[in-house]
Amino acid sequence: MSGTELENADAVTGELVEETETVVQPRAVAGSSGEIRLLPSVSAEPNSSTSTGLYYILLPALFLTVALFGGMRLMTPDNAFSFWWPPLFCLIAAAMLMALFVKTGLLRIGEWFSEEFGTLENVANGAILVTVFAATAQIFNSLIPESGMWSLIVSFFFFWTLATNFFGAFDPRTFLRFMGATCGLAFIFKYIFLLNMTAPAGKTLLESFSDGLVSEMATRLFGLERFSAGTAYIQFFTVAIYLIGLFILPNSPSNKEGAATR
C-alpha cells in the first residue's frame, strides 16, 4: 500500500466515507478483508483543461501514430511503402501486455470505468485504452521479424518474457524500465543485426551471390524481408513515441500524474 493511500485514509473506520461536495481527493474505502482502497471521486475538482487535453487528445494521437507507423515498412530498392497487418500473435501478446499493465498498476482498470461516470466519460476513457491496445499490438508487429525462423524465435522469447512476468512483482516505474529495455533489445536485434544481415534487393541471382554470398544466403535461409534503411528510422521513432506515451499515461483518469512520477 502506498504512502499516498494511507494519507488519504485517515478517517477510515470500516465504513464508506460520505460523499460531500468538499471532497476533492479520491475516496478511501475499507475492503472486506480490511485493506484500504481508493475509489475515483466523481465530485473531485475537474482536472485542468491542459491535463484533460493531454489525456483525451494527445495520448490517443500518440498511440494512434504508433498504430499507424508500427506496421509500415519501406521496401528496397524503391522505398515503396508497405503496410503489414499485425499477425495474430501480436494481438495475443498485446492482450498479455495489457493484462501486465493492470497487474503492475500501470493501469487501474477499475478506475477507468464506473457507473458513476457519465457515458461520455466512460467512452472517452475506453477510447484511450483501445488506442493503447492498438499501439501495443503494432509495437509487437514492429519488433518481431515478419517471417522465417527469426520470427518464430523472437515471438517465443516475447511470449516467454510476458508469461514469466505474470509471476513477478513490479511497480509501474520498474515495469516501464523493463518495457524500455525489452523494446530496445528487440529493436537492436531486428533493425541493426537482422537488417544488416539482409542482402539488398533488385539484383539478379548471379549479382546477389557475387556481391555478397553470405548475406544473400542468410536472407534466403532465414526468410528475411528486404527493407530499406529508412524503415529502421521510422520504427525507432515509433518505439520512442510508444514509450513516451506509456510514460505519460496515467494509471487512472483521476490521477494527473503519469507513470514517471508514480
Added chain:
Amino acid sequence: MKRQLIQIFGIALTVIYGVSILWIYANSPKSLDDASIKARQTIENTVTKGEVVTGTYAADPEKFAKGIAEFNADNFIAARSFFVNADPERRDARTQFYIAYSFYRQGFGKFSNDDELFAKGLETIKRVIELDREFVATDPKLGMKTPAELKNEFEEGMRTTVSDFNPMRLTRERK
C-alpha cells in the same frame, strides 16, 4: 463543460484517425501520390454508394455518350471502358446492355465465335434481365433490341451443333 468538449473532440479524433489508419492498411498505398489517388477513388466510390442508397444513382450520361461513340466505331474495348466508368455500380440496364452487346460484336466470327467473350457477354446480359426484364433498346443501329434475343445469341454461339459446319454460315452477318 469544457472537459466534456475536450472528451468529445478526443473521441472524434480517435475515430477519424483510427478509420484513416484502417483505410491506409486496407489500401496499402505505395507512395504519397498513390495514397492521394486511392483516396480520391475511395471518395468517388463512397459518393456512388451513397447515391445508390438514397435512390439518386444514375449512369454518367457524358461517359455513356463517349462509350456509344466508341461502340459505333467498333472500338469495343474502349467502349466498354467508358461504359464501366459510366455505371460503376452496374445498376443501369441500358449501359449493361451495351456492355453485353459489345462482347457480342467483338466476339462474333463467321467461322467461329470467341467463347470467352461470349461467356462474359452472357454473364452481363443475365444481369440486364435481373435489372429490367422489360428492357428494350431504342438504338436503330442495333440488330437485337431485347436482352432475350442477345442471351439466345450468346447461348447459341457457344453451343457446338451440326449447323456449325454448314458452309452457309459464312454468309451470316453480325447483328
